[in-house]
Amino acid sequence: MLDGSFGFQLKMLQMESDARARLALQRFEISPARVSALMVIAANPGCTQTRLGDVLSVNRASAMKLVNFLEGRGLVVRKQASDPRANAVFLTRKGVSTLSDVTDTLREADRATLASLSDEEAATFVELVRRLRASGAASEETLKVA
Amino acid sequence: MLDGSFGFQLKMLQMESDARARLALQRFEISPARVSALMVIAANPGCTQTRLGDVLSVNRASAMKLVNFLEGRGLVVRKQASDPRANAVFLTRKGVSTLSDVTDTLREADRATLASLSDEEAATFVELVRRLRASGAASEETLKVA
DNA sequence: TATTGTTATACTCTATAACTATA
DNA sequence: TATAGTTATAGAGTATAACAATA
Helix, strand or coil, X not given: CCCCCHHHHHHHHHHHHHHXXXXXXXXXXXXXXXXXXXXXXXXXXXXXXXXXXXHHCCCHHHHHHHHHHHHHCCCEEEEECCCCCXXXXXXXXXXXXXXXXXXXXXXXXXXXXXXXXCHHHHHHHHHHHHHHHHHHHHCHHHHHCC | CXXXXXXHHHHHHHHHHHHHHHHXXXXXXXXXXXXXXXXXXXXXXXXXXHHHHHHHCCCHHHHHHHHHHHHHCCCEEEEECCCCCCEEEEECHHHHHHHHHHHHHHHXXXXXXXXXXXXXXXXXXXXXXXXXXXXXXXXXXXXXXX
């Protein structure tokens, strides 16, 4: 069976990782993507929806839907930003505790994904992903054109 | 800015890789996913649509749409399989030559994705992805439940 | 003039379920 | 009964375009 291009291998691995995370998050009734949004808001208290979208690489309209969902769940709130055009988004108390539980669950899922590697190999892999991400972010404007 | 969970980092990296591949494939007017299907058929001449779907982790209906597209482009043909219920899918002459061009293009895109790593690091990364994929395939039935 | 949030709409990819024809 | 292909339909996720309020 063909191994295919590296891009394909990477995609299949990511899908595997996502499926594992989705399964682990079932009891919280939340998707991995929505947890990511929650994480970004937690790390950037009071961020605008547009800024959230930038970090997640989705547009304003999509970022708004994420916030709508999280707000509907009582995990985040919209407050008035210094610029009255913008919303400042914050985690609620419930959002903080939910994120804590969910983070533990995701950590386990990540561990399962990397289970076939030694501790050293896994650390190397995580570090290389981090570096590739860091360098890729620089050329993101170029790619956005696509 | 939050680095987020490993799964999130992996997803962002994959999206970056996919966007790059999509951009590079623009002149062929074909998506990375459809090229992957073409690659699988090339490596498995005469494979059924169901088998194609298994390898790509999509169901029969989705695999059929991929074959419809590739057939419409004249890149593959459906022939009668030994089991008359099934189709045997093959690359056409045009499919072979297109795949060759497209493969070169994708190789460049992959190189660009890994450009920030040294040759040794890139080799390590590719190898670790391959191993993670190989081990994950074993537990695929479990994940499909999700 | 540019930007934020919003709304409505559409597109892509995939899944599900039902049907047919074979095994 | 089980499976391959097909078809129609639905869902998730995202994008685009236009609008109001504000900078």
